[in-house]
Structures are given as C-alpha cells and as structure tokens.
Amino acid sequence: MNLGEATAAEIGRALQAGELDAVEVTGFFLDRIAASDNTAVFTTVTAERAHSEARAAALRLKKGNSRGPLDGVPISWKDLFDLTDTVTTCGSALYRDNPPATEDAAAVAHGAAAGMVALGKVGLPEFAFSGLGLNPHYGTPINPHDSKTPRAPGGSSGGSGVSVAAGLAPVSIGTDTGGSVRIPACFNGLVGYKSSEGHIGKGGLAALSPTLDTIGPLARSVEDCILLERVLRGRRPTLMPAAPLDNVTLIVPTNVVFDGAEAAIVANFDTAIEKLARAGVRIRREAVPVLDDVLTLSQRHGSLAWAEAWHMLRHLLEGPDYTKMDFRVWHDLSLGKSMTADDVLHVLDGHTRMRAVVADLLGSDGLMVMPTTKNTAPAIADLEASWQTFNSNNWLALANTNLGNILGVCALTLPSGTNANNMPTGFMVYAPGGQDERLLAQGLSIEAVLRG
Amino acid sequence: MDISSLTAAQLGRAMRDKKLDPVEVTEHFLSRIAAHADQSVFITVTTDRARQEAKASAARYAKGHPLGPLDGVPVAWKDLVDVRGVTTTCASEIFRTRAPAEDDAPIVKNCAAAGMVVLGKVNLTEFAFSGLGLNPHYGTPINPHSTDSPRAPGGSSAGSAVAVAAGLAPIAIGTDTGGSVRIPAAFNGLFGYKSSQGHINKERVQALSLTLDTIGPLGKSVEDCVLMERALCRQLVVVPRPAGLGDLKLVVPDNLVFEEAQDAVVANFETMLSRLSAAGVAIERRRFDVFDAMLESSAAHGTLATAEAFYNLGSYVDGPEGGKIDRRVVSRIERGRGQSAADYIAIMEARQTLNRKLGTEMEGPTFLAMPTVAITAPEIAPLEADDEVFHATNLTALRNTMLGNYFDLPGFTVPSGVDGQGLPTGILFNAFTGQDELLMCYMQSMQRAMQRN
Numbered sequence: 001m002n003l004g005e006a007t008a009a010e011i012g013r014a015l016q017a018g019e020l021d022a023v024e025v026t027g028f029f030l031d032r033i034a035a036s037d038n039t040a041v042f043t044t045v046t047a048e049r050a051h052s053e054a055r056a057a058a059l060r061l062k063k064g065n066s067r068g069p070l071d072g073v074p075i076s077w078k079d080l081f082d083l084t085d086t087v088t089t090c091g092s093a094l095y096r097d098n099p100p101a102t103e104d105a106a107a108v109a110h111g112a113a114a115g116m117v118a119l120g121k122v123g124l125p126e127f128a129f130s131g132l133g134l135n136p137h138y139g140t141p142i143n144p145h146d147s148k149t150p151r152a153p154g155g156s157s158g159g160s161g162v163s164v165a166a167g168l169a170p171v172s173i174g175t176d177t178g179g180s181v182r183i184p185a186c187f188n189g190l191v192g193y194k195s196s197e198g199h200i201g202k203g204g205l206a207a208l209s210p211t212l213d214t215i216g217p218l219a220r221s222v223e224d225c226i227l228l229e230r231v232l233r234g235r236r237p238t239l240m241p242a243a244p245l246d247n248v249t250l251i252v253p254t255n256v257v258f259d260g261a262e263a264a265i266v267a268n269f270d271t272a273i274e275k276l277a278r279a280g281v282r283i284r285r286e287a288v289p290v291l292d293d294v295l296t297l298s299q300r301h302g303s304l305a306w307a308e309a310w311h312m313l314r315h316l317l318e319g320p321d322y323t324k325m326d327f328r329v330w331h332d333l334s335l336g337k338s339m340t341a342d343d344v345l346h347v348l349d350g351h352t353r354m355r356a357v358v359a360d361l362l363g364s365d366g367l368m369v370m371p372t373t374k375n376t377a378p379a380i381a382d383l384e385a386s387w388q389t390f391n392s393n394n395w396l397a398l399a400n401t402n403l404g405n406i407l408g409v410c411a412l413t414l415p416s417g418t419n420a421n422n423m424p425t426g427f428m429v430y431a432p433g434g435q436d437e438r439l440l441a442q443g444l445s446i447e448a449v450l451r452g
Numbered sequence: 453m454d455i456s457s458l459t460a461a462q463l464g465r466a467m468r469d470k471k472l473d474p475v476e477v478t479e480h481f482l483s484r485i486a487a488h489a490d491q492s493v494f495i496t497v498t499t500d501r502a503r504q505e506a507k508a509s510a511a512r513y514a515k516g517h518p519l520g521p522l523d524g525v526p527v528a529w530k531d532l533v534d535v536r537g538v539t540t541t542c543a544s545e546i547f548r549t550r551a552p553a554e555d556d557a558p559i560v561k562n563c564a565a566a567g568m569v570v571l572g573k574v575n576l577t578e579f580a581f582s583g584l585g586l587n588p589h590y591g592t593p594i595n596p597h598s599t600d601s602p603r604a605p606g607g608s609s610a611g612s613a614v615a616v617a618a619g620l621a622p623i624a625i626g627t628d629t630g631g632s633v634r635i636p637a638a639f640n641g642l643f644g645y646k647s648s649q650g651h652i653n654k655e656r657v658q659a660l661s662l663t664l665d666t667i668g669p670l671g672k673s674v675e676d677c678v679l680m681e682r683a684l685c686r687q688l689v690v691v692p693r694p695a696g697l698g699d700l701k702l703v704v705p706d707n708l709v710f711e712e713a714q715d716a717v718v719a720n721f722e723t724m725l726s727r728l729s730a731a732g733v734a735i736e737r738r739r740f741d742v743f744d745a746m747l748e749s750s751a752a753h754g755t756l757a758t759a760e761a762f763y764n765l766g767s768y769v770d771g772p773e774g775g776k777i778d779r780r781v782v783s784r785i786e787r788g789r790g791q792s793a794a795d796y797i798a799i800m801e802a803r804q805t806l807n808r809k810l811g812t813e814m815e816g817p818t819f820l821a822m823p824t825v826a827i828t829a830p831e832i833a834p835l836e837a838d839d840e841v842f843h844a845t846n847l848t849a850l851r852n853t854m855l856g857n858y859f860d861l862p863g864f865t866v867p868s869g870v871d872g873q874g875l876p877t878g879i880l881f882n883a884f885t886g887q888d889e890l891l892m893c894y895m896q897s898m899q900r901a902m903q904r905n
Contacts, residue, residue, distance in 0.1 A: 307793035311801075314794060339793035345763035 003028050004167025007220040009227060011170055012069040015061055022061060022072030026054035026117050029074045033119065033168050040139025041162050043079045044086045045120040050074065053117040060115065068237050070227055071115030076169040078157050079121040080128060081105040082204040090206050091124040091156075093137040093324050094316055105204025107173065107215055107232045114231040119169050122159025126329045127313060128175060128208050131183045131397035132383060132390065133158025136326050143187060143377045145423055151377040154187030154397065156180035160218045161188040171219045171228060177209050177305055179373075179401025181216040182413040186372040186426030187397075189415045191447070192218045193225035193440070194401075196410040196433040200232045209308040212405045222412065222447045226440045242448065243441035245281045249366045253288040256295065257370035257400050264419035269371045272416045272427045272450050279449045288368070290357045294406050297350040301343040302335065304351070305405070310336030328390060355408045359432040367442065372413040372426030373397045400428060408433035412443045414450055455480045456619030460676040463622055464521045467513055474513065474524030478506035478569050481526050485571070485620050492591030493611045493620060495531045496538050497572040502526065505569040512567065522683055523567030528621040530609050531573035532580055533557045534656035542658050543576045545589040546773040557656035559625070559667060559684050566683040571621050574611025578778045579765055580627060580660050581785065583635045583849040584835060584842070585610030588778055595639060595829045597875050603829040606639030606849070608632035612670050613640040623671040623680055629660045630757055631825075631853025633668040634865040638824035638878030641870070644670045645677040646856060646863040648886050652684045661760035663800075664857045674899040677864070678892045692889045694896040695817075701734040702821040702881070703814070708743045709822040709852050716871035717823045724868045724879045724902050725821065731901035735821075740813070742806045746858055749802040753795035754787060756803065756858070762788025780842055803858060807885060810859050814884045817894065822852050824865040824878030852880060862888040864895050866902060 001014055003025060014020040030047055057072030079089050082101035089095045104112065112118065125135050133155030134140045141162040143151040153162045157174025161184030164172050174181040176194040185192025193216045200215040207213055217228035227237040252273065258266055277283050310333065316322060317334055362368060375396035383390045404411045409430040416427040429446060431439035455477055458466065466472040485497055509524035518524070531541050534553035541547045556564065564570070575590050577583075585607030586592045593614040595603040605614045609626025613636030616624050626633040628646040637644025645668045652667040659665055669680035682691060704725070710718065729735050762769075765785050769777060814820070826848055835842045856863040861882040868879040881898070883891035 302793075308797060311794040311797040336793055341759035341788060341791035341793060341796035342763050342766060344793045344796045345760060 004032065006170060008070060008073045008075075008171040008224045009221065012071070012073050015072045016066060016069065018061070022054045022058040022117070023051075025072060026050050026074050026119070029119055029169060036166065036168060038142050038144065038162065038166055040123050040135070041141040041159050041166065041168060042076070042120045043089055043091075043123050043138050043159070046083060046086060046118050050117050050119050053112065057115050057117065067113070067115035070231060070237050072117060073171070074117040074119045074169055075111055076119045076122045076160065076163045076172040077108060078124055078160050078172070078174045080124065080175055080206045081108050081121070081173065083108055083118060083121060086121060088206055089138065090128070091126045091135050091138060094321055101204070103204065106201045107205070110231055110234045111173075113234070114237060116231065122163050122172060124156045124158055126326045127309070127333065128156035128177065128180055129309065129329045129333050130155050131179055131394050131401075132378070133184060134380065134383060140380055142380070145189060145377065146421065150380045151423065152187065152380055152383060154184035154377060157184045157218060161185055161190060164188065164190055164218055164220065171217055171224050173228070173232070174216060174218055175205065176214050176216055176405070177212045178405050179398045181218060182372050182401045182411060182426070182428060183397045185218045186413050187377040187424065189418070189424030190218050190220060191222055191225055191415070192216060192413045193229065194404065194411040195229065196436050197408055199410070199436055200229070207312055209305040211308060212305050222414070222440065222443045225412070226444070229436065229440065240437070240441050242444035243438065245276070245279065245442060245445050245449070247365045248442060249282040249284055250276060251288065251361065251366055251368045252283060252285045253291055253368065253370060254285055255287045255289075256291040256403070260396060260399075261371055261374040262376060262419065265371045265374065265376065265425045268417035268425045269427060273369070275449050275452070276446065288361070290354050290361070290407070291403060293350070293354055294403055297347065298406070301346040301350075302339045303406070304344065304347050306336035307339045307344050307347075308336070309333050310339070328387060351406065351408065354406070355433060358407045358409065362432050364435070364438070367439070368430040370400050370428055372400060372428040374399055376419050376421070376423035376425060404430055410434075410436045410439050412439060414443070414447055416450065456484060458622065459672045460522060460525045460623040461673065461679055463525050464523065467524045468518060474506045474509035474569070475503075477524060478502050478526055478571075481571055481621055488618060488620055490594050490614070490618070492575055492587070493593045493614050493618065494528070494572045495541055495543065495575050495590055495611070498535065498538060498570050502569050502571050505564070509567050509569065519565065519567035520683075521679055524569060525623070526569040526571045526621055527563060528571050528574045528612060528615045528624040529560065530576055530612050530624070530626045532576065532627055532658040533560060533625065535560055535570060535573060538573060540573075540658060541590070542579050543587050543590050544578045545776040546768060548589070553656070555656065558653045559657070562686040563683050565686060568683065574615050574624060576610055577608035578781045579658070580608035580629060580632055581761060581781045582607050583631050583846050583853070584830070585636060586832065586835060592832060597641060597829065599873055602832045603875065604639065604832050604835065606636035606825075606829060609636050609670060613637055613642055616640070616642055616670055616672060623669055623676050625680070625684070626668060626670055627657060628666050628668055628857065629664045630850045630857050633670060634824050634853045634856075634863060634878070634880060635849055637670045637865050639829040639876065641867045641876030642670050642672060643674055643677050643867070644668060644865045645681060647681070648862045648888050649860050651862070651888050652681075659764045661757050661764070663756055663760060666857070674864070674866070674895045678896065681888070681892065692892045695893040697728070697894070697897050697901060698732045699817055700894055701736060701816065701818045702728065703818060704735065704737045704821050705740045705743065706737050707739045711826070712848055713823055713826040714828060714871065716869070717826060717828065717877045720869035720877045721823045721879050724866070727902050728898060733901070740810075742810050743855065745802065745806055746855075749799055753798045754791045756799050758784060758788035759791045759796050759799070760788070761785050762791070780839060807859050811884055817890065819891065819894070820861070820882040822880050824852060824880040825849050826852065828871050828875035828877060856880075856882050860885045862891050864891055866899060
C-alpha cells in the first residue's frame with residue numbers, strides 16, 4: 001500500500017487486519033512532513049503526541065481492544081482548533097505568542113477518542129478570512145498539483161487541503177464559513193464535506209462567524225468523510241449503505257453559478273452530469289431565483305459573516321497592532337464595520353426566508369449541483385502582485401460555495417477532472433440544512449458514478 | 453346575575469348550566485360597549501361576527517356539545533392582531549384606511565375553535581411602543597380606576613385592560629414586548645400572563661420586536677388566564693393542575709426593582725409575600741448581578757427593542773406619512789437607526805450569556821417576585837404636557853417588566869391591592885424560560901394563598 005495515496009479507511013482496514021503497524025504509519029507521515037520542502041503546510045507538528053498516540057493505538061490493536069475502524073489513523077487539524085499544549089495561531093502573527101491551549105477542542109477530543117493520531121496543526125490564511133489560502137506570516141502551503149508554477153492551495157483550509165493532497169496526512173479537518181473546506185478540497189483534487197450548521201460541535205474552535213462557521217473533513221473519498229462525520233460528532237464510525245439514485249433529482253441552476261466560470265470547469269461539470277444522466281439520475285436544468293435573491297440581499301445589506309467577524313475581532317482590527325495583520329484580510333474583515341443593526345436583521349430575515357425556499361425546492365429527494373469553484377488554483381505570484389487579481393480570484397473561488405453557507409445547506413465537493421494545466425476542478429452537491437445523512441449516503445453513489 | 457362582573461370561566465360555567473345564554477351574554481357586552489362614555493376603548497366592534505358566533509355557540513350548547521369551557525365567551529383583541537375582514541390599524545393614523553385583513557391570525561382561529569366570540573379590536577399605544585397607553589389618534593382609553601383626574605391605562609395593551617376593567621369584555625388579548633400585557637393589567641387591577649418566546653403563535657400579529665414580542669391574556673382571575681393560554685395554544689384538553697406550595701421558592705431581587713417604588717406598591721407587595729410565606733412558600737432576598745450586566749450592555753449598545761423596532765417600523769417613519777406617527781413613538785424608533793451590526797450582535801450575545809447565568813440561579817421550582825410596576829397609574833395631563841416627563845415615566849413603568857422580556861421569562865401579574873387613592877398595584881412572578889406550564893400550576897395555588905386574609 002502506498003500510504004501517501006491511501007484513504008483513511010484503507011489505512012484503518014490494514015491496521016485492523018494487522019497488515020500495517022500504527023507506529024510505522026505515523027512514522028511514515030512524520031518523516032514525509034519533515035522531508036517535505038512544502039514547509040508552510042504545518043504550523044505545528046505534534047510529533048511527541050503523535051508517537052505516543054500511535055504507540056497506544058498499536059497496543060490496543062495488538063490486544064484486540066480497537067477503538068474502531070480509524071484507530072491508529074493519523075489526521076491533521078486546521079490551526080483554528082485547540083490542541084492541548086499548542087498555540088492556536090489562527091494564522092495570525094498577533095497570536096504567535098499566545099499561551100498554549102489547555103485542552104483539546106471538542107472535535108479533537110472526539111478524534112482522539114476514536115484512536116486517531118494527531119500529526120499537528122496546518123496553515124490557513126489569517127483568521128480564515130479568504131478563499132485562496134495565502135499567508136504572509138507563516139507562509140503559503142503550495143498546491144502539489146503543479147510542480148513548476150507555485151499555485152494557491154485554496155482557502156481557508158489551505159494547509160488541510162495540501163497536507164492530504166501531498167500525502168502528508170490521510171485526512172484533515174477544516175472549517176467552512178464561506179467555502180473554506182470545499183475550495184481547498186476542490187483546488188487539491190479532494191473530496192470535501194461541509195456539515196450543516198450545528199451538526200458538529202464547535203467547542204474549543206476559534207470562531208469567525210458563530211452562526212455560519214461549520215466543521216468538515218478534507219479527504220480522498222466520500223467514505224472517509226462519512227467516517228469522520230461520525231467521529232467528529234462523537235459517534236461510532238460506521239458506514240451507511242450507499243443510497244440508490246433512482247428517485248433523486250439533480251437541479252442544475254441555469255442562473256448565477258456558471259457566470260464567469262472557467263471553460264474547463266464547465267466542461268468537466270457537464271461531463272459529470274452526462275455520466276449521472278446515463279446512470280439514470282433525473283436532471284433538471286432550470287433557473288433557481290433564490291440564488292439571485294442571495295446576491296441582491298448581500299449587495300443591499302452585506303453578509304452575516306462580515307458582521308459577526310467584525311464583532312469577534314474588532315479589538316484587533318481597531319487595536320494598536322492592526323498593521324501587523326495581512327492588509328487584504330484586515331480590509332475584508334472590516335467590511336462589517338459599516339453594517340447597521342437594521343442590515344443584520346434584514347440578512348437574518350433573508351436567511352430564514354431563503355432557507356425555506358431551498359428546503360421546499362429540494363424536499364427529501366432533490367439535490368442542487370454546480371461547479372465548486374469558478375476558477376482553478378491561480379498562480380501565487382499573480383495574486384501577490386496585484387490586489388485586484390487577488391480579489392477577483394477570491395470571488396471566483398467563493399462565489400458558489402458561499403451561496404451554500406447563506407442558504408444553510410450541507411454540501412459535498414467531489415473531483416470532476418482537471419483543466420489543461422492539470423489543475424483539479426470540482427463538482428458540488430447541496431442538500432437542505434439538516435439532511436447530512438441523506439447527502440452522504442447519496443454522495444457515495446454519486447462518487448461511484450463519477451469515478452466509473 | 454351581573455354578567456359584567458363574572459370571569460370568563462364563570463360565564464362559561466353559567467352557560468353550561470343553562471343559567472345564561474351565549475346570545476344574551478354577547479348582546480350584554482355589545483350594549484355595554486355602545487353605552488360606555490369612553491369611546492376610545494374599541495377601535496372596531498365586530499357586531500355581526502359576534503352575533504353569528506354567539507348564535508352558533510348557543511346551538512352547540514342546545515345540542516349539549518360545547519367546544520370547551522370558553523365556548524360562547526366573548527373576547528376583545530388588541531388591534532395588532534389580524535381579524536378577517538377588519539383593518540388592523542395598530543392604532544396608527546397611517547393604517548386607519550388600509551385594506552382589511554384577509555384572514556384571522558392563527559391565535560384568533562384557535563380561540564374560534566374553542567367557541568369564543570370576537571367582540572372587536574381594542575386600542576393600544578401606536579405600534580405598541582410605550583408602556584403608558586396614550587394615543588393621540590384614536591384617543592387614550594381612560595383608566596376606570598381614576599378618581600380625581602384621568603389616569604393612564606398603561607400600555608401598550610391599553611384598550612385590552614380597560615375593556616376588561618370597565619366590564620366591556622370578560623377577557624382580552626394583548627401583546628408584551630417590554631411589559632405591554634403586564635403594565636396595563638397592573639394599572640387596572642387585573643391578572644395578566646406574558647408567555648415565553650415561541651410559546652404562542654405570532655403569525656399575522658404586527659411585529660415590534662420579533663425577538664421580544666410575546667402574546668398573553670388580560671383577565672379577572674388566574675383561572676381565566678390559564679384557560680385562555682390553553683385556547684391560544686389550541687390545547688383544549690389538559691389544564692395544568694394546581695401544585696402544592698411547599699417546595700416553591702420565591703426570590704426577591706434587592707437591586708433595581710425597588711428603585712423609585714411608591715410606598716403603597718412596596719407595602720402591598722410585602723403583604724402578598726407574607727401571605728405566601730404563611731402558606732409555606734420559601735422567600736429569599738438577594739442581589740442579581742445579571743441585571744447590572746444587562747444595564748451595562750444597554751448603555752454600551754442600546755436595546756434590542758429599539759434595534760428591532762427600527763427594522764420593523766423604520767420604513768414607515770421614513771415613508772411619506774412618517775410625519776403622522778406619534779412623535780414620542782418616533783423618537784423611540786429612531787434610537788434604533790444608529791445601532792450598528794456589532795451592537796446588535798453584542799446585545800444578542802450578552803442576552804444569551806445572561807439568560808444562561810440566570811438559569812443557574814433559578815433551579816428547582818424557583819420564581820422571581822417583584823412589584824409589577826414601581827408606580828400606580830399616573831395622571832394623563834402631565835404626560836401629555838411634557839415629553840420629558842412622558843419618557844421618564846415610561847421608562848419607570850417598563851423597568852421591572854422588561855426584565856422578563858430581556859431574559860425571556862414567562863410572567864404573571866396579580867393584583868396586590870390599591871394605594872391611598874384606590875389605584876391598583878400589582879405583584880409579578882417570573883418563572884424561567886419555557887416554564888410557562890409550571891408557572892401556571894403554581895399560580896392557581898398562589899392566588900388562593902394571596903386571597904386568604
């Protein structure tokens with residue numbers, strides 16, 4: 001087995017069967033991390049913890065006391081999660097010297113309880129507030145899909161995306177407030193799952209938008225996402241059967257979601273739709289007016305993420321050290337400053353109204369599908385050279401994923417192919433908020449069709 | 453039999469026992485309304501509907517199949533609540549001639565399903581945004597307890613309270629965003645119940661603050677308020693049973709709630725407490741830091757009520773007829789215009805934190821007890837003469853009740869006596885969020901204890 005390309009479930013099965021040893025598996029990944037010239041992927045490597053957790057897992061597996069199918073499988077965590085005795089940097093220079101966390105975040109503790117081995121913390125753009133993944137303080141993880149031109153990892157869970165795609169971890173946990181799990185998953189050719197609001201507990205997670213922040217895995221398969229969804233909620237990691245697609249209707253919006261999208265992304269998306277249609281899935285291409293409503297509401301009243309992020313971080317944004325922040329992030333985090341209470345109330349009312357429309361439109365057997373991002377991973381040098389290029393690419397990355405956060409959906413992104421430069425493209429699936437179980441069960445079947 | 457003096461429950465029993473007829477009862481109230489000197493209590497009397505519903509009720513009783521204990525009992529609705537075919541004015545000049553409501557609000561339907569008779573729509577502070585009950589457009593309903601000079605009805609459910617206190621309706625429905633059920637109930641010597649958020653449906657009720665608005669009845673007994681709560685929630689079968697008082701604890705805050713309180717208000721409050729204590733209720737007095745924290749949040753960020761009122765009503769203030777809105781209401785709505793998104797989020801965050809904290813201080817069957825309002829009904833003339841006096845008096849009137857809205861506590865106000873001029877005072881009991889039924893179980897036993905002399 002090539003551990004650098006194996007899924008978490010595959011590694012777990014080999015450990016259960018005694019074909020692999022937990023200490024060796026963790027050693028393999030720690031060596032890869034140490035040897036990698038992609039040095040900005042990890043902000044902290046918790047080697048000591050990893051070794052001791054791996055030894056404990058090996059002992060359990062030997063004695064037949066396994067904690068389940070992911071016992072002994074390594075994992076990396078976005079550096080917004082508290083890990084005992086490490087500093088949670090949030091990718092900010094202002095937090096570099098913060099006191100270390102005194103306990104694990106709830107999700108991290110659940111991972112440990114399932115026997116998973118914490119390799120360390122991975123990088124992100126400052127305060128997770130960008131879809132591209134650039135970080136001037138801790139460095140930008142390089143997208144491994146282009147060996148010549150350094151390209152953006154996608155964000156904000158950029159370190160998570162690269163750690164898995166570069167074979168430095170079999171799976172990684174990110175967070176998603178506007179697309180931050182799905183964009184880096186897409187840019188790195190991975191599967192990403194954004195859970196519904198409130199589906200996975202957020203204790204010990206540094207908040208950006210307490211309402212919209214959600215947690216989710218970046219992985220090599222839907223199966224891994226399902227197992228991790230169970231683990232993150234403190235449940236036994238068991239797989240549900242793949243749900244048949246006979247009664248499923250895929251709604252492809254004809255408005256909004258293709259505007260400005262790269263040709264190869266649209267072509268790969270259409271190919272995926274053809275495969276699904278051939279497999280007997282009903283496809284409906286139609287205008288979905290609520291997507292226009294999302295844009296109108298945001299233009300008129302701003303976004304809840306802006307308002308909440310400003311509230312959470314204004315002490316820094318207006319503080320004496322604000323010039324030590326990435327200017328691009330400082331600018332975007334300040335968008336909430338001019339919003340009024342009246343704006344927030346319009347936005348909240350809009351959320352309620354539009355989420356009801358989506359629940360109605362999709363019901364219990366509809367899914368909405370669209371390209372995950374409208375661009376592929378851009379060259380880092382171009383983004384660093386021009387704030388305008390940075391902004392236009394940031395929007396192309398976030399445009400479709402952010403619809404999902406506002407509409408309160410749960411979502412999966414699956415790889416749909418590559419463009420002429422070999423850069424990955426993504427196929428995104430939305431189910432109404434709260435229908436995570438259905439999304440994941442049908443996701444297994446969709447994945448099988450797209451890979452077939 | 454003096455129909456006007458009976459409670460809703462007594463009317464229901466009299467009709468069940470064939471001592472009264474629903475048509476006779478409704479006609480009695482319709483003629484009382486027509487003959488009442490103060491014509492500002494009702495904005496619309498729904499005579500035709502009332503007669504039809506009374507007739508239908510009489511037919512049900514004749515067949516021996518009434519719809520429950522309130523079948524045939526008339527009810528008055530605050531004019532924020534949609535009644536089919538009638539304009540919902542919100543007691544605003546700008547809505548006087550707007551299109552009639554196309555349907556009954558769900559709570560009106562629920563009461564119709566319990567057999568109740570809609571008498572009409574009663575007056576309020578314009579858009580329900582003040583605790584005193586003055587209205588320059590439709591007139592101010594006069595508190596029937598006034599002796600020397602006209603006294604304020606209390607608000608915003610002013611018409612609801614006066615309708616019941618003056619014997620124009622046996623029971624009425626109000627809304628409560630900062631005290632709008634409980635203040636007029638206390639000023640008029642009535643019982644009033646404010647529900648927890650989400651306990652009673654608010655569709656087709658004009659919103660002032662979606663977070664704080666709640667629905668509740670004003671009536672002449674605890675029993676009436678309990679039966680009415682069942683009807684509003686369409687829970688027609690199970691009536692909460694009275695609970696024994698031995699395990700109940702009342703906590704009396706010794707900060708904030710007695711500031712500026714009139715002597716008679718405090719004296720009557722203490723009399724009620726001593727009766728409850730004699731009945732076995734444990735009484736504890738202590739400080740509540742969460743009240744101070746709430747005031748700090750309001751000082752720094754403004755209030756939730758003004759932010760949400762501006763969201764709901766700002767477009768009317770800015771609209772072509774904005775100049776026709778009561779200036780005192782406008783000045784309160786305007787406070788919300790300048791509140792930032794961060795203010796709003798900070799207020800909501802503080803509210804959630806403080807609600808949880810208060811919850812840890814109210815474990816077991818524990819209610820907060822305080823005077824409903826620190827003052828009795830003030831004279832109307834000085835309030836009309838000076839806006840500063842109006843705003844200061846308004847804040848004093850709202851101060852204790854608004855704690856219940858901020859912390860989302862179900863509350864019950866009970867008459868506690870009168871002052872030297874015969875003006876009623878009230879005692880307010882608050883249970884913790886969501887404990888509406890628990891509160892009602894105990895209130896039935898507490899009322900008996902408080903009446904014992």
